[in-house]
Every structure is written in C-alpha cells, then in structure tokens.
Amino acid sequence: MKIAIQGERGSFSHEAALQMVPSCTVVPCARSAEVFASVLRKRAQAAVIPIENTLAGPVTEHFDLLLEHPLFIQREHRLRIRHNLIAAPGTKLADVRRVLSHPVALDQCRNFFREHLDIQQVPFYDTAGSVKHVTEHSERDAAGIASKQAAIEYHAKILKAGIEDDPKNFTRFFLITPQQRWAADANKTSIVFSVPDEPGALFKSLAVFALRDISLSKIESRPVKGLPWHYVFYVDLKCGQTAASENALRHLREICPMVKILGIYKAGQ
Amino acid sequence: MKIAIQGERGSFSHEAALQMVPSCTVVPCARSAEVFASVLRKRAQAAVIPIENTLAGPVTEHFDLLLEHPLFIQREHRLRIRHNLIAAPGTKLADVRRVLSHPVALDQCRNFFREHLDIQQVPFYDTAGSVKHVTEHSERDAAGIASKQAAIEYHAKILKAGIEDDPKNFTRFFLITPQQRWAADANKTSIVFSVPDEPGALFKSLAVFALRDISLSKIESRPVKGLPWHYVFYVDLKCGQTAASENALRHLREICPMVKILGIYKAGQ
Numbered sequence: 001m002k003i004a005i006q007g008e009r010g011s012f013s014h015e016a017a018l019q020m021v022p023s024c025t026v027v028p029c030a031r032s033a034e035v036f037a038s039v040l041r042k043r044a045q046a047a048v049i050p051i052e053n054t055l056a057g058p059v060t061e062h063f064d065l066l067l068e069h070p071l072f073i074q075r076e077h078r079l080r081i082r083h084n085l086i087a088a089p090g091t092k093l094a095d096v097r098r099v100l101s102h103p104v105a106l107d108q109c110r111n112f113f114r115e116h117l118d119i120q121q122v123p124f125y126d127t128a129g130s131v132k133h134v135t136e137h138s139e140r141d142a143a144g145i146a147s148k149q150a151a152i153e154y155h156a157k158i159l160k161a162g163i164e165d166d167p168k169n170f171t172r173f174f175l176i177t178p179q180q181r182w183a184a185d186a187n188k189t190s191i192v193f194s195v196p197d198e199p200g201a202l203f204k205s206l207a208v209f210a211l212r213d214i215s216l217s218k219i220e221s222r223p224v225k226g227l228p229w230h231y232v233f234y235v236d237l238k239c240g241q242t243a244a245s246e247n248a249l250r251h252l253r254e255i256c257p258m259v260k261i262l263g264i265y266k267a268g269q
Numbered sequence: 270m271k272i273a274i275q276g277e278r279g280s281f282s283h284e285a286a287l288q289m290v291p292s293c294t295v296v297p298c299a300r301s302a303e304v305f306a307s308v309l310r311k312r313a314q315a316a317v318i319p320i321e322n323t324l325a326g327p328v329t330e331h332f333d334l335l336l337e338h339p340l341f342i343q344r345e346h347r348l349r350i351r352h353n354l355i356a357a358p359g360t361k362l363a364d365v366r367r368v369l370s371h372p373v374a375l376d377q378c379r380n381f382f383r384e385h386l387d388i389q390q391v392p393f394y395d396t397a398g399s400v401k402h403v404t405e406h407s408e409r410d411a412a413g414i415a416s417k418q419a420a421i422e423y424h425a426k427i428l429k430a431g432i433e434d435d436p437k438n439f440t441r442f443f444l445i446t447p448q449q450r451w452a453a454d455a456n457k458t459s460i461v462f463s464v465p466d467e468p469g470a471l472f473k474s475l476a477v478f479a480l481r482d483i484s485l486s487k488i489e490s491r492p493v494k495g496l497p498w499h500y501v502f503y504v505d506l507k508c509g510q511t512a513a514s515e516n517a518l519r520h521l522r523e524i525c526p527m528v529k530i531l532g533i534y535k536a537g538q
Contacts, residue, residue, distance in 0.1 A: 054492045057329035103394075125372070125392055168495055202488065203479035210472035218500060219471065221488050228323040228439050231487060 002027055003175075004035045004044035010128035010150030016079045016173040017048040018149070032061050036069045039178060046177045047071070053081070053171045056104050062174075063222055063234055066262050067192050071176045073263025076188065081169040083109055083127075085160040086151045087143035088135045093159045098122050100130035101145035109145060112163040131156050172268060182264035186240030188217070190262040193252060194224070194232045201255070202233065208251040209237060212244040232258070240264055271296050272444075273304045273313035279397035279419030285348045285442040286317040287418070301330050305338045308447060315446045316340070322350070322440045325373050331443075332491055332503055335531050336461050340445040342532025345457065350438040352378050352396075354429040355420045356412035357404045362428045367391050369399035370414035378414060381432040400425050441537060451533035455509030457486070459531040462521060463493070463501045470524070471502065477520040478506060481513040501527070509533055 004027045005013035014026050027044045029035045038044045049065075052058045066073075083105055087096065099106070099113075100122045106113075113121060122142075124130040130144030135154040143159060144150070151158050195201035209216060218236040239245045241264050253259050273296045274282035283295050296313045298304045307313045318334075321327045335342075352374055356365065368375070368382075369391045375382075382390060391411075393399040399413030404423040412428060413419070420427050464470035478485060487505040508514045510533050522528050 052492070055494060057491060058326075060326035123392065123394055166495065199482060199484045200479050202485055203475050206472050206475060210469050213468060215468045216471055219488055219490050219502070222326060223321070223323045225324060226435065226437050228437050233488070 001025070001046065002044040004029055004038035004047040006030075006032045006035045006049065007126050008128040008132055008150075010131060010147060010153035011126065012079060012081060012147050012171060013048050013050060013173065014128070014153075015147045015149040016050070016077055016171070019079065020048060020075060020077050020173070020175050021046075032065060036065050036071060039071055039176070040069065046074070046175055048173050048175055050171045051174050053104075053169070055108060055166060055169055058220060060222060063192075063220070064225065066176070067232065067260065071178055072180050072261075073174045073190055073265050074177050074179070074181070074183070075175040075265055076268035077173045077175070078268040079171050079173060081108075081164065081171055082148065082162050083145050083164040084148055084151065084158045085112070085143050085163055086131045086134075086146055086156045087159050088138050088140070089155070089157050091140055091143065091157070091159070095141055096143045096159070097141040099143050099145060100124040100133060102127045102130070105145045108165060108169060109163045111165045112160070128153065174263070176263075182241050183266055185266050186264045187238070188267040189237040189239060189241070189245060189264045190234070191237070191249070191252075192232055192234045192258075192260050192262060193256040194230075194258040195256055205233070205252060205255055206235075208248045208255070212248050214239050214244060214248055234262075270294070270315065271313040273298055273307040273316040275299075275301045275304045275318065276395045277397040277401055277419075279400060279416060279422035280395065281348060281350060281416050281440060282317050282319060282442065283397070283422075284416045284418040285319070285346055285440070288348065289317060289344060289346050289442070289444050290315075301334060305334050305340060308340055308445070309338065315343070315444055317442050317444055319440045320443050322373075322438070324377060324435060324438055327489060329491060332461075332489070333494070335445070336501065336529065340447055341449050341530075342443045342459055342534050343446050343448070343450070343452070344444040344534055345537035346442045346444070347537040348440050348442060350377075350433065350440055351417065351431050352414050352433040353417055353420065353427045354381070354412050354432055355400045355403075355415055355425045356428050357407050357409070358424065358426050360409055360412065360426070360428070364410055365412045365428070366410040368412050368414060369393040369402060371396045371399070374414045377434060377438060378432045380434045381429070397422065443532070445532075449530075451510050452535055454535050455533045456507070457536040458506040458508060458510070458514060458533045459503070460506070460518070460521075461501055461503045461527075461529050461531060462525045463499075463527040464525055474502070474521060474524055475504075477517045477524070481517050483508050483513060483517055503531075
C-alpha cells in the first residue's frame with residue numbers, strides 16, 4: 001500500500017504510517033496540499049496526516065484540507081513523540097556545536113539546550129530533513145532532532161534518545177482515503193459544519209447531540225478562508241454510526257447551511 | 270508607554286502596537302514567554318500579542334500563556350497583513366535570487382514565487398528579522414518579506430508592496446496588561462473554562478449563555494498540557510459586562526471546575 005506523507009522519509013508521519021500499515025511504502029510530499037493531491041490523483045492509495053499534538057495544538061491546515069477535499073478519515077492513531085539527537089556516524093555528542101530541526105521540535109527540547117549552552121539551535125524546515133542534511137553533508141559538528149525512523153532511514157547514529165522535555169507528548173494521526181466507508185467497530189465521528197448568522201445558532205446546533213445523549217469530545221472553530229471573522233465548527237462525537245447519530249446529523253442539516261462528515265472510525269488508543 | 274512584543278523591531282506586532290498606542294516604545298522579545306515575563310517584571314507596562322490570523326488560524330501558544338499568567342485583555346485590534354518584498358538600498362528586484370522570511374509569510378506569497386521561479390525561498394525565524402539580516406549584511410542578491418514598518422526600521426527599500434496572495438489577510442491583536450480593568454464601552458468578553466468529565470458537560474456550560482440570549486462569536490478547545498486528550502474551552506461572548514453576563518458567569522462557575530475571565534473589552538473594528 002502506498003501512503004502519502006508530508007515531509008521527508010523518516011518523519012513522524014512516516015513512523016505513524018508504518019505503525020498503522022506495517023508493510024506500506026511512503027510517498028513523501030513537500031507540502032500538505034500535495035499529500036491530498038497525491039491520493040486524489042491515485043499516486044498513493046491513502047495518506048497519513050498529523051491532526052493534533054498534545055503540546056503544540058491542532059494542525060489547522062489539515063482541518064482546512066479535509067473540509068475542501070473528498071478524502072475521509074478511516075482510522076485514527078496516537079503516536080508518542082520521542083525526539084532524538086541524531087548525527088552522521090562518527091560524530092560524538094562533544095563534537096556537536098549546532099543542532100538543526102523544525103522550530104516546534106527545538107522548542108520541545110528546551111531542557112537539552114539549557115544543559116548544553118554552547119550548542120546553537122538552527123531552525124530547519126523538517127525534523128527528518130535535518131538528519132538527511134547532516135548525514136548527506138557529513139557535517140561533523142552538527143546534529144538533527146528527529147524520530148528514530150530518521151536515524152534508520154539515513155543510516156545515522158542516535159547520540160541521545162528521548163530529549164523531549166515532556167514525555168506526555170503525543171500526536172494524533174489520521175489515515176485518509178477517497179472511500180467513504182465506515183468501520184463496523186467505529187466509536188468516533190468527526191464532522192464540520194457552518195451555522196446560520198443568528199443568535200444562539202451554535203447552541204441550537206449542539207442541542208441536536210445533547211438531546212440524543214451524544215457526547216462531544218472536541219470542538220474547534222476555524223476562520224473561513226476569504227470570509228474574515230466567519231467560522232466553521234469542527235466537532236468530534238463520541239459515537240459511531242448509530243440510529244441516534246443519524247437522526248442527530250439529519251437534525252443538524254435542518255439547522256446548518258453546510259454539514260460534512262469527515263469520517264466515522266475507531267478512536268486511536 | 271513601553272510595550273513588549275514578540276519578534277524583532279519592525280514586526281507586524283510592532284506595527285499593531287504603533288496603531289494601538291501611537292507614541293509607544295516597543296520592547297522586542299525573542300520568545301512569547303518572555304513577552305509575558307517582561308510585563309510581569311515591569312520591564313514593560315503592556316504587551317501586544319497576535320491571537321488569530323484569518324488564514325493561518327489561532328496563535329495557540331498565546332491562548333495557553335493567557336490562561337497561565339495574570340495578564341488581561343484591555344483592547345483588540347485588527348491589522349491588515351500586507352507583505353512587502355524589502356531589500357538593502359541599492360538592490361534591484363532583478364538582482365534578487367533568494368527571499369528570506371518566516372515560513373507562514375513565504376506561504377502567503379505563493380503567487381509571487383510562481384511568477385519568479387528563479388528566486389529561492391529561504392525559511393527564516395522572523396519576518397522583520399529577515400529584513401534586518403539582509404540590510405545588516407548588505408546582501409545584494411537577497412530580500413526579506415515583512416511589514417512596511419520593517420523597511421522604516423532598517424532603512425531598507427520596498428522593492429514590491431502587497432505581494433500577499435489573499436488581500437483578506439488580517440490578524441487580531443490583543444493589548445494585555447496586569448490590570449483587571451474593563452472598559453465602559455466593552456462589547457466582547459473572552460473566557461476560558463474546563464468542564465467536568467461527564468456527558469453533555471460542554472452543552473450545559475454553553476446553555477448558561479443561550480438561556481440568557483448571549484451569543485458566542487468563537488469557541489476553541491485546546492489540549493491541557495500534561496493531561497493528553499483533556500481540553501479547556503476558549504469562548505468569546507458578544508457582550509460586555511452586563512447583569513446577564515454576570516449571572517451567566519456565576520452559573521458557569523456552578524458547573525465548571527475552572528473559569529477564568531481573560532478580558533472584557535471593545536471588539537476591534
């Protein structure tokens with residue numbers, strides 16, 4: 001199975017894809033929009049995309065892309081984010097003067113940099129890309145911060161494992177495909193909707209779930225592109241496809257100008 | 270008045286600060302946490318922070334910092350984000366081979382790069398910082414993308430103004446201070462609360478407003494640090510300090526373990 005990911009081989013998306021579909025081949029894409037395009041143009045059968053990090057928050061661009069494209073959530077996965085200091089073979093920790101990585105990763109390893117004040121932080125476009133860079137250029141005084149998968153991918157060496165400040169660092173990933181096919185053991189539903197511009201509209205919309213004892217696990221308002229200060233709402237429901245949820249969604253469509261089901265799937269453990 | 274901002278002088282925060290408090294002096298800080306610390310340690314009387322961009326979404330870190338610190342929203346301001354190609358004096362557009370800027374800014378000027386395929390995009394830590402860099406190093410083949418204020422600040426030249434793809438590009442800024450003092454003409458209230466872990470808890474919480482005809486303009490759930498998959502909710506109410514809103518907030522405190530008023534202020538135009 002070919003799975004499109006954003007970022008280089010060895011990224012956390014690559015790690016998540018291998019855990020979700022162990023025998024998959026990844027198709028690396030530079031931008032998130034290309035990830036979606038790859039699946040729509042059948043260069044990949046599916047994509048694995050990060051949707052939320054427990055520390056950094058939602059990946060808002062992916063919410064927008066899910067709204068805009070006919071791709072649907074099939075499965076959810078929770079990946080423990082473990083940052084590792086990785087360098088070209090032969091480099092020792094004492095040699096390292098510069099550490100390259102994505103700004104979010106650098107920011108999640110502040111304690112390491114506090115203990116190594118002589119090491120300079122260099123923002124880089126990608127975590128795995130930083131390891132690719134230091135190994136391809138055989139840089140002796142530099143290292144990257146990335147997943148274990150990046151060390152495997154670029155035949156590099158882990159100088160220090162688990163340098164993230166907070167071990168409670170997880171990212172939720174979605175496996176998305178063009179099929180609108182819901183799993184029998186689904187226990188989670190993700191939807192997006194817009195509300196009419198009238199007082200209490202959001203409350204009325206949420207009432208369709210509360211009146212049927214359906215709990216929400218998450219709600220997120222996102223600005224509509226091209227329409228400043230107008231919002232769509234992303235909501236996760238704690239239920240699969242049930243009679244109650246079908247009634248609730250029919251009721252929601254009576255109230256809201258736009259309702260899209262992003263997926264009905266099994267929640268990640 | 271001294272106002273702390275994140276980023277270099279000449280940033281969009283600097284531009285917003287000057288529009289909100291025309292005679293202010295800015296105190297540039299490298300990190301957002303330092304912006305808050307500067308005000309708390311009285312190195313600045315206030316801070317101006319971006320909170321949401323219409324295209325890129327919320328600045329989630331600032332929501333977290335507002336929750337954690339005793340600083341309160343006094344005013345809101347909406348800034349039109351106009352990206353400009355800026356270079357050292359003497360550099361011509363035809364000389365430019367590399368353009369440095371913050372990845373979000375580069376991403377908002379894709380049409381420019383499509384029309385100039387020979388120009389390389391270089392991710393940089395800061396928009397204004399990119400202009401500072403190219404002028405300080407007198408780089409003849411490079412330019413930055415930043416606010417007009419950056420050109421003024423670093424005595425640089427605007428090679429091309431308004432290169433952003435989407436003119437509907439705005440950022441909301443807050444002026445925050447340690448004073449919990451609400452304006453008489455306030456028409457907006459921002460709060461954050463956590464809900465008990467029981468079905469329908471969020472719906473009950475929102476009912477306290479709907480039952481009193483108070484409209485919500487925005488809702489955002491954010492993960493709680495150190496407690497993965499638990500959320501706090503940030504809500505904006507379309508009202509100032511009224512009898513109804515005071516009753517609603519008292520009612521909310523009956524339901525929710527944590528309620529914090531972030532500010533009661535006049536909405537930005």
